[in-house]
Structures are given as C-alpha cells and as structure tokens.
Amino acid sequence: MAAIQVDHELDARGLLCPMPIVKTAKAMKALAPGEVLKLMATDRGSVTDVPAWTDTTGNELLEWHEEGDVFVFLIRKND
Amino acid sequence: MLDERERITAPGLSEEAVRQIVREELERAPRVDEGPKRAAIIASKGTLDWAYPPLILATTAAASGMEASVFFTFYGLDIIHKDFEHKLKVSPVGNPAMPMPVPMPSLVTVLPGMGPLATSMMKSKFHGKHVAPVSELLESAQELGVHLIACQMTMEVFGYTEDDFIDGVEFAGAAKFLADARQAHVTLFV
Numbered sequence: 707m708a709a710i711q712v713d714h715e716l717d718a719r720g721l722l723c724p725m726p727i728v729k730t731a732k733a734m735k736a737l738a739p740g741e742v743l744k745l746m747a748t749d750r751g752s753v754t755d756v757p758a759w760t761d762t763t764g765n766e767l768l769e770w771h772e773e774g775d776v777f778v779f780l781i782r783k784n785d
Numbered sequence: 786m787l788d789e790r791e792r793i794t795a796p797g798l799s800e801e802a803v804r805q806i807v808r809e810e811l812e813r814a815p816r817v818d819e820g821p822k823r824a825a826i827i828a829s830k831g832t833l834d835w836a837y838p839p840l841i842l843a844t845t846a847a848a849s850g851m852e853a854s855v856f857f858t859f860y861g862l863d864i865i866h867k868d869f870e871h872k873l874k875v876s877p878v879g880n881p882a883m884p885m886p887v888p889m890p891s892l893v894t895v896l897p898g899m900g901p902l903a904t905s906m907m908k909s910k911f912h913g914k915h916v917a918p919v920s921e922l923l924e925s926a927q928e929l930g931v932h933l934i935a936c937q938m939t940m941e942v943f944g945y946t947e948d949d950f951i952d953g954v955e956f957a958g959a960a961k962f963l964a965d966a967r968q969a970h971v972t973l974f975v
Contacts, residue, residue, distance in 0.1 A: 723841065724841045731847075731929070759849055762850065
C-alpha cells in the first residue's frame with residue numbers, strides 16, 4: 707500500500723474521553739478538504755469512538771493501527 | 786373512495802407504478818435529511834461525578850456536528866455556577882459503589898470529613914487518569930457552541946441571579962427546553 711501523505715498531526719496521547727474527539731473535531735476545522743490528519747491517542751475508547759465520529763461527521767477514516775500502546779488514526783477531511 | 790383514487794393516479798401510470806414511486810421516495814427521505822442533528826440534555830444533579838455525563842455528551846455531540854444544548858435545573862445549576870470548583874463535591878453517603886481506601890461500614894461515611902475526603906479522592910483519581918476537569922469541559926463546550934441554559938425557575942428558588950453564573954450562560958424555562966427537545970434526535974435527563 708502506498709504511504710498516505712499526512713498533512714497535520716494531533717497528539718492526544720494521555721487524554722481520555724471526550725477530549726480526543728473534542729480535539730480532533732477542533733483540529734479538523736483547520737484542514738482543507740482532502741487533507742489528512744494523523745491522530746495519536748492512548749484512550750482505548752478511541753478505537754470505537756473515532757470510527758463512530760468519522761461516520762457521524764462524514765469524514766473518512768483511511769486506516770488505523772497500534773504502535774505499542776498508541777493508537778494511530780489517519781482521517782481524511784470530507785469535501 | 787374509488788373516485789378519489791382515480792383522481793390522484795397520474796394518467797399513464799398504473800397504481801403499482803405510483804406505489805413504487807412512493808416507496809422509493811419514503812426510502813430516500815431519511816437519507817437526504819441534511820438538517821442539523823440536535824441533542825437536548827437536562828442536567829439536574831449538582832455533584833462532581835454527575836457533572837461529567839451531561840458535559841461529556843454535550844461536548845461530544847457538538848464535536849460531532851450536532852447542535853447541543855444543556856438545560857441546567859435544580860442542583861445541576863451548580864455545574865455552571867461561578868464557584869463550581871468548590872460547589873461540586875462527591876458524597877460517599879448512600880453510595881455503596883464509592884471506592885474507599887479501606888473498607889468501612891456505611892455508618893462511618895456520615896462522619897465529618899468523609900465528604901471532603903471522598904471529593905479529594907475522586908479529584909485526584911480523575912487527575913491521575915488525565916480526565917479533563919469540569920473547567921476544561923465547560924470551556925470546550927462553550928468553544929464548540931454548546932448552549933448552556935440555566936433554568937430560570939430553579940434560579941429563583943435557590944436565590945441565584947444571572948451574575949452568579951459563568952459567562953455565556955443563557956436563561957430560559959421549560960418551554961425553551963421543550964422547543965429544543967421536540968426537534969432533537971437525542972434527549973437525555975441526567
């Protein structure tokens with residue numbers, strides 16, 4: 707798979723619900739349509755919350771994976 | 786009855802074709818509902834632990850693109866009081882789920898000092914786990930445009946004035962909440 711170009715990063719490590727989502731929503735506002743945000747979180751709830759949030763808001767969760775105890779999400783801003 | 790049906794059937798379309806069109810339109814309607822989704826939440830409790838659910842849900846709703854409002858009534862008013870840091874406490878009395886440093890009979894929980902102990906325990910637990918403090922949730926809520934509404938009637942009962950509340954709070958009654966709630970997709974009483 708070709709590497710996805712990341713335009714912005716958000717470090718939400720150490721934060722618990724609802725702050726990773728609140729900060730993601732805020733960060734996404736600064737993105738242009740089509741740009742990609744890399745979100746790093748340690749909140750286990752984000753594994754279900756981030757996909758639920760992208761579904762609700764119409765943004766696209768390109769992929770997510772674990773790096774050690776960090777969950778990494780790549781979110782593309784909708785058009 | 787039969788006359789009426791003949792009148793509303795478009796010329797050249799069979800009844801089955803008309804039914805098909807209606808079915809398709811009905812299926813399409815919810816998908817094209819692009820109107821803003823709303824969440825209307827009532828916060829009626831004035832303890833530290835119960836301050837969290839309405840604020841967490843309202844900020845998350847707003848962060849998800851919903852129009853969110855929280856209507857603070859009765860003891861819930863303390864959550865948006867200027868002095869919320871001191872007003873919001875946890876009570877161990879009558880709460881068998883309250884974690885205590887050492888097991889103790891319920892009767893002990895009514896002794897002087899147990900309330901403050903439980904409150905500072907809860908605060909340090911939250912802090913240790915990096916749960917956002919109430920102040921940060923209120924700030925985030927306001928930044929995200931959540932309507933924080935104080936119930937006018939209970940304000941009168943408790944002797945509060947508009948100046949007693951944090952900046953940006955709106956003031957209204959039950960009719961305002963219901964007007965929001967009747968258009969809301971999510972309504973909760975906390």
